[in-house]
Amino acid sequence: MTKLLVRNIEYLADQGGVRQGDIAIDGATIAQIGAVGADWRPDQTIDGTGKLAIPGLINTHTHAAMSLFRSYADDMLLMDWLKTRIWPAEAKLTAGDVYWGSQLAIAEMIKSGTTTFADMYFFMSEVAKAVTETGIRAVLARGMAGVAPTAQQALAESEALFEEFHGSADGRITVMLGPHAPYTCPPDFLTKVVALARKLGAEIHIHLAETAGEVAECQTAYGKSPIALMDEVGLLDCGVLAAHCVHVSPEDIRIMKNKQVRIAHNPGSNMKLASGIAPVPQMLEAGLTVGLGTDSAASNNNLDMLEEIRLTALLHKMHSNDPLAIPAGTAVELATTGGAEAIGLGKITGKLAPGYKADIVLLDMSGLHWYPRHDRLSLLAYSAAGSDVHTVIVNGRIVLENKQLKTIDEERLIYEANTRGLRLVR
Amino acid sequence: MTKLLVRNIEYLADQGGVRQGDIAIDGATIAQIGAVGADWRPDQTIDGTGKLAIPGLINTHTHAAMSLFRSYADDMLLMDWLKTRIWPAEAKLTAGDVYWGSQLAIAEMIKSGTTTFADMYFFMSEVAKAVTETGIRAVLARGMAGVAPTAQQALAESEALFEEFHGSADGRITVMLGPHAPYTCPPDFLTKVVALARKLGAEIHIHLAETAGEVAECQTAYGKSPIALMDEVGLLDCGVLAAHCVHVSPEDIRIMKNKQVRIAHNPGSNMKLASGIAPVPQMLEAGLTVGLGTDSAASNNNLDMLEEIRLTALLHKMHSNDPLAIPAGTAVELATTGGAEAIGLGKITGKLAPGYKADIVLLDMSGLHWYPRHDRLSLLAYSAAGSDVHTVIVNGRIVLENKQLKTIDEERLIYEANTRGLRLVR
Numbered sequence: 001m002t003k004l005l006v007r008n009i010e011y012l013a014d015q016g017g018v019r020q021g022d023i024a025i026d027g028a029t030i031a032q033i034g035a036v037g038a039d040w041r042p043d044q045t046i047d048g049t050g051k052l053a054i055p056g057l058i059n060t061h062t063h064a065a066m067s068l069f070r071s072y073a074d075d076m077l078l079m080d081w082l083k084t085r086i087w088p089a090e091a092k093l094t095a096g097d098v099y100w101g102s103q104l105a106i107a108e109m110i111k112s113g114t115t116t117f118a119d120m121y122f123f124m125s126e127v128a129k130a131v132t133e134t135g136i137r138a139v140l141a142r143g144m145a146g147v148a149p150t151a152q153q154a155l156a157e158s159e160a161l162f163e164e165f166h167g168s169a170d171g172r173i174t175v176m177l178g179p180h181a182p183y184t185c186p187p188d189f190l191t192k193v194v195a196l197a198r199k200l201g202a203e204i205h206i207h208l209a210e211t212a213g214e215v216a217e218c219q220t221a222y223g224k225s226p227i228a229l230m231d232e233v234g235l236l237d238c239g240v241l242a243a244h245c246v247h248v249s250p251e252d253i254r255i256m257k258n259k260q261v262r263i264a265h266n267p268g269s270n271m272k273l274a275s276g277i278a279p280v281p282q283m284l285e286a287g288l289t290v291g292l293g294t295d296s297a298a299s300n301n302n303l304d305m306l307e308e309i310r311l312t313a314l315l316h317k318m319h320s321n322d323p324l325a326i327p328a329g330t331a332v333e334l335a336t337t338g339g340a341e342a343i344g345l346g347k348i349t350g351k352l353a354p355g356y357k358a359d360i361v362l363l364d365m366s367g368l369h370w371y372p373r374h375d376r377l378s379l380l381a382y383s384a385a386g387s388d389v390h391t392v393i394v395n396g397r398i399v400l401e402n403k404q405l406k407t408i409d410e411e412r413l414i415y416e417a418n419t420r421g422l423r424l425v426r
Numbered sequence: 427m428t429k430l431l432v433r434n435i436e437y438l439a440d441q442g443g444v445r446q447g448d449i450a451i452d453g454a455t456i457a458q459i460g461a462v463g464a465d466w467r468p469d470q471t472i473d474g475t476g477k478l479a480i481p482g483l484i485n486t487h488t489h490a491a492m493s494l495f496r497s498y499a500d501d502m503l504l505m506d507w508l509k510t511r512i513w514p515a516e517a518k519l520t521a522g523d524v525y526w527g528s529q530l531a532i533a534e535m536i537k538s539g540t541t542t543f544a545d546m547y548f549f550m551s552e553v554a555k556a557v558t559e560t561g562i563r564a565v566l567a568r569g570m571a572g573v574a575p576t577a578q579q580a581l582a583e584s585e586a587l588f589e590e591f592h593g594s595a596d597g598r599i600t601v602m603l604g605p606h607a608p609y610t611c612p613p614d615f616l617t618k619v620v621a622l623a624r625k626l627g628a629e630i631h632i633h634l635a636e637t638a639g640e641v642a643e644c645q646t647a648y649g650k651s652p653i654a655l656m657d658e659v660g661l662l663d664c665g666v667l668a669a670h671c672v673h674v675s676p677e678d679i680r681i682m683k684n685k686q687v688r689i690a691h692n693p694g695s696n697m698k699l700a701s702g703i704a705p706v707p708q709m710l711e712a713g714l715t716v717g718l719g720t721d722s723a724a725s726n727n728n729l730d731m732l733e734e735i736r737l738t739a740l741l742h743k744m745h746s747n748d749p750l751a752i753p754a755g756t757a758v759e760l761a762t763t764g765g766a767e768a769i770g771l772g773k774i775t776g777k778l779a780p781g782y783k784a785d786i787v788l789l790d791m792s793g794l795h796w797y798p799r800h801d802r803l804s805l806l807a808y809s810a811a812g813s814d815v816h817t818v819i820v821n822g823r824i825v826l827e828n829k830q831l832k833t834i835d836e837e838r839l840i841y842e843a844n845t846r847g848l849r850l851v852r
Binding site for chain 2: 068069070071072074075076077078081104107108111268270271272273274276277297300301302303304311313314315317318320321322323324325327328366368369371372373374375376378379382383385386387410413414417418420421422425
């Protein structure tokens with residue numbers, strides 16, 4: 001087991017606030033933090049001077065391989081975007097495209113400080129391969145559309161994905177089931193998903209209440225909200241990561257609290273697609289678990305979680321007409337501990353504390369925007385940039401060192417991603 | 427006169443779209459763009475391969491020296507923030523503090539692609555000194571509060587600033603008059619400002635309609651909106667750069683159009699302070715000139731104009747419930763040509779075209795977030811980061827080369843800014 005020591009670093013303490021000390025890492029796990037005993041004999045020492053250590057950021061909702069569609073189609077109506085651009089391009093996707101598109105996303109996430117992401121897409125064994133190779137942590141779900149001819153195949157693939165990859169890559173991969181959304185998965189299909197979830201002991205990742213139109217359609221078809229409908233089919237008893245939850249009522253929030261539904265809030269994507277604003281302050285007030293996500297690079301258009309932290313703080317101040325809403329510390333918490341809990345990994349990541357996995361990001365504070373140093377938490381939330389990320393450790397392994405990727409051939413990645421991305425839209 | 431050649435670069439063409447070619451710079455001015463004749467003999471050649479040239483970004487509203495208060499006070503109510511934190515700290519400011527605080531802001535702006543900024547503060551000859559030395563372009567205004575005991579002095583200082591610095595530093599400095607806002611400058615004081623503006627031929631930079639409270643107070647005191655009040659005192663006939671204009675009515679917009687008032691839109695600051703959302707799509711529809719600004723780093727908390735471009739595009743899509751609102755091209759235009767027109771420099775900067783000043787930013791497109799290359803304008807608006815800025819030319823002079831500041835001693839700057847910033851709040 002490799003022993004690492006990060007020396008003389010300022011770090012975001014589990015108890016809140018920023019402290020100075022050392023971090024001892026034993027294999028995949030944080031062994032000590034703060035005062036590390038002189039008897040700790042590391043194999044490698046990292047100098048933390050001038051850097052800020054934070055828990056690796058958790059991207060709770062994305063479709064990694066869609067990075068291949070970054071900048072392909074913007075400033076469009078959602079259905080027009082899907083029907084005329086995204087779906088035709090997705091129909092051409094090969095397994096290899098998904099592998100390289102996922103690697104592009106993973107590389108960008110690592111470089112901007114994300115150590116864990118929750119993904120929903122297809123050709124998911126390719127995504128698992130990219131995750132295994134690159135060293136990042138991930139929660140993978142095979143997206144399933146119950147209305148599609150592939151519905152049965154998607155269920156079978158989901159089961160196979162779970163059997164093959166759940167707990168694999170030294171425990172870095174977790175598998176969930178991914179019914180896409182209530183409007184693509186009718187109740188009879190969802191019943192099958194719930195049965196499979198119970199059989200496997202798998203949790204569920206689903207899009208819920210993203211747009212007003214979706215909620216209205218659900219009311220018309222079933223006489224209830226998407227949240228209430230999901231409750232009725234038993235889905236919410238499986239342990240649910242629900243992306244978006246933009247259009248939810250106080251009653252929906254009560255149901256979600258009761259069933260411990262965890263929310264992936266995607267402010268950048270919700271703003272860009274004009275979907276609306278999720279009532280995050282109300283969710284937090286109700287005691288719900290909320291994490292942050294980028295959604296895909298096709299609707300964001302980058303995977304920089306520091307941007308989502310800042311957007312979350314700004315968006316909810318503006319929307320609630322209250323400059324005290326979502327203060328810096330809360331925004332950072334949502335992207336770390338909140339995110340880890342949202343994806344079901346709150347006991348192993350999202351915190352810098354002994355016993356937690358060593359998922360650690362070191363930010364270089366030498367940039368001008370980190371001065372003066374009145375308040376490091378404020379600087380992190382309101383001033384920092386993804387490009388400040390200097391070193392990234394996942395599961396005790398250094399995957400980014402001095403801003404250089406250690407597990408990815410960046411030159412080949414760029415060639416493959418660009419060539420494949422351009423081919424898909426020809 | 428130094429001759430520069432930027433070779434083999436993709437550039438944001440004046441006619442829209444991205445083209446490939448060369449840029450010839452003769453002294454302070456763009457001489458040719460696109461196909462540069464073989465007879466052009468440059469003193470220095472810059473290789474533009476893999477880079478995107480854009481017009482230098484225009485920050486139409488900031489208080490540069492307030493960078494010293496970055497991260498000092500966040501997540502507070504505006505009046506609480508001003509009264510308990512900002513004003514007491516500002517009372518301690520020395521001329522030297524303003525010089526170093528301004529240099530901190532200028533360095534950060536250059537590094538993130540801003541070539542011109544409009545500033546309103548005090549000790550403005552110190553700001554002029556920092557502008558002169560660093561090579562950036564600026565529009566300076568001595569902030570004046572008519573209700574303060576220093577009101578007469580501020581008028582005198584404004585006149586002296588204009589006489590000494592307007593058109594100085596090879597024409598890089600322009601001076602405006604800076605009455606702070608209607609709520610700090612009663613009509614009788616504004617009448618004096620208007621008289622001085624006419625005498626000097628100076629334009630005016632002012633905060634207008636930033637908060638709902640300000641507008642309500644103005645209605646109570648004068649029976650009209652701040653815009654209508656400014657029109658009544660003759661201020662709008664001087665050529666006005668109006669910061670914020672968040673709470674404006676359709677009638678206010680008609681007045682502003684009629685008087686050719688130009689708006690500095692500050693989405694980040696407006697969101698963070700929960701001031702509201704300026705009706706930018708409606709302003710553009712009415713034919714108003716709109717530029718973007720960061721406001722100060724105390725309420726933002728960085729000076730990255732690429733963030734403001736993205737926020738503008740996202741915020742107005744969300745607010746108007748229309749994903750087609752403020753598309754990528756419009757957001758970029760607001761930060762370039764729109765900004766240049768807003769600050770009264772539309773004939774010399776904001777465009778890459780022969781005859782315009784050589785205010786040029788080269789973005790390094792090698793980052794992963796610049797792939798695939800479906801649409802460079804989309805990548806610029808939705809994916810790019812300030813840290814992608816590689817080379818910055820202002821008035822024909824290279825002030826940033828390979829991400830290194832050429833006119834600023836960064837190490838000393840950081841020491842002075844940090845020490846002074848921390849001292850001010852002790």
